[in-house]
Every structure is written in structure tokens, then in C-alpha cells.
Amino acid sequence: MAQSLFPEFFVYGEPARALDVGFLHVETVQARASVHRGQVLAHKHPQMAQITFWTNGSGVYRIEDKTWSFSAPTVSFMPSGVVHGFDIEPGTDAIVVSVADAALAAIAEHSALPLDQPVLITARGEEALWQRLGGTVRMIQAEYAEAQAGAEKILPPLIAVALSHIARLDAQSHAITMPAAVVLGG
Structure with a gap:
């Protein structure tokens, strides 16, 4: 896949720009619905990674040259430079x-998730892990929105916790989807 063929964005619909060292941005997919109208075309972010936690609805997710159908709960982690996009149903x-x-x-040093590869996990794994991830992401969203004193100290550890929850779900989803070992007699 020729990476240069895909647009680079700051956040979807806004041109790429230099980011401050501690840059952090939190918003919902629906906050940009007037820009994407349910279809986020293939794009990449040159200087930032993204966690996307799907809270409701369904759609189709594209990462590089692969496509998956999903329904909430679903979570993805996209390192910078990874081409991704999605189409979503109304209300998603x-x-x-x-x-x-x-x-x-x-x-990264506080995260159990390797941060150099994209991850997409669709509704597999223990309900309790999904609840923990959802609670953590909602705390990140609230801390960002409220912008209270000390938020810059609270948000990075919360993000590390969210990434570690994603790692646990990823390990569990592999354990669930991996076929049982087959031993052949000789």
C-alpha cells in the first residue's frame, strides 16, 4: 500500500500540523459527524497515535489493506502513520x-501494550475487562473535558492504564480465537 496516497490529518478533516510534546485531544466520533457523515475515508496521522473505544453501534473498520465488521464494544489502537478509516451505521x-x-x-514504559502495531479488538473477552476499559476511557474523557488543575498529571497514567487494558483484551481475544493444539501420534 503506497502510504503517500493517503491524506494526513491532525484530527480528521483538519490538515496535519506540528504537535506540542504533551499534545492530547479527546472527542467523540459524532463530534465530527458533519465532516465525515458516517464515512471516515482512509487517512493517517503523522505524529500521533489514537485509541478509539466504540461505545455503541456498528460499522466496518479498515486498517491498511484489511477490513473488519464490528459492533460495540470494540477498541482500536492506531500508532502514528498507520492508514485507517471506517464506515459507521447511524447512531454509532x-x-x-x-x-x-x-x-x-x-x-510507553507504563503500558503493557506494544505501541508499534495497530490493534483492533471486537467484542471478545471478559465483560469485566470491557467495563474496566470503558470506565478508564470515560475518565480520560471527563478529565480532558473538565480541564481541572492537575489534569496534565492525571491523563498520562490513565492513558497507560487504558492501553494496558487493551493489551489484556488482546491477549484474551487471541486465547479465545486460537484453535486448540492438535497432537498427532506417530
Whole structure:
């Protein structure tokens, strides 16, 4: 896939720009509904990664040259530079947490998720893990929206926790989808 063929955005619909070291942005997919109208074309973010936690609805997600159908709960992690996009049904929404690569580097040492590969997990794994992830992402959203004193100290550890929850769900979804070992006698 020729990476240069895809537009680069700051957040979807806005041209790429230099980011401050500690840049962090949180919004819902529906906040940009007037821009994408349910179809987010293939694009990439050159200097930031994103966590997208689908809270309700369904759609089709594209990462590089692969496509998956999904329904909530679903979560993805996209490192910077990864081509992605999606089409969603009416009423579908997600919380999107965008983090500058420089800030993510400091968070990485506290995250159980490797941050160099995209991850998409669709409604597999323990309900309790999904609830923890949802609670953590909603805390990130609230801290960002309220912008109270000390938010810059609280948000990075919360993001590390969310990433670690994604790692647990990823490990569990692999365990669920992996076929049982077959032993052949000789």
C-alpha cells in the first residue's frame, strides 16, 4: 500500500500540523459527524497515535489493506502513520483519544501494550475487562473535558492504564480465537 496516497490529518478533516510534546485531544466520533457523515475515508496521522473505544453501534473498520465488521464494544489502537478509516451505521459513536508520539513515548514504559502495531479488538473477552476499559476511557474523557488543575498529571497514567487494558483484551481475544493444539501420534 503506497502510504503517500493517503491524506494526513491532525484530527480528521483538519490538515496535519506540528504537535506540542504533551499534545492530547479527546472527542467523540459524532463530534465530527458533519465532516465525515458516517464515512471516515482512509487517512493517517503523522505524529500521533489514537485509541478509539466504540461505545455503541456498528460499522466496518479498515486498517491498511484489511477490513473488519464490528459492533460495540470494540477498541482500536492506531500508532502514528498507520492508514485507517471506517464506515459507521447511524447512531454509532466512539471516544477517540489522540496522543502525540512524544507524549506516548513517556507513557510507553507504563503500558503493557506494544505501541508499534495497530490493534483492533471486537467484542471478545471478559465483560469485566470491557467495563474496566470503558470506565478508564470515560475518565480520560471527563478529565480532558473538565480541564481541572492537575489534569496534565492525571491523563498520562490513565492513558497507560487504558492501553494496558487493551493489551489484556488482546491477549484474551487471541486465547479465545486460537484453535486448540492438535497432537498427532506417530
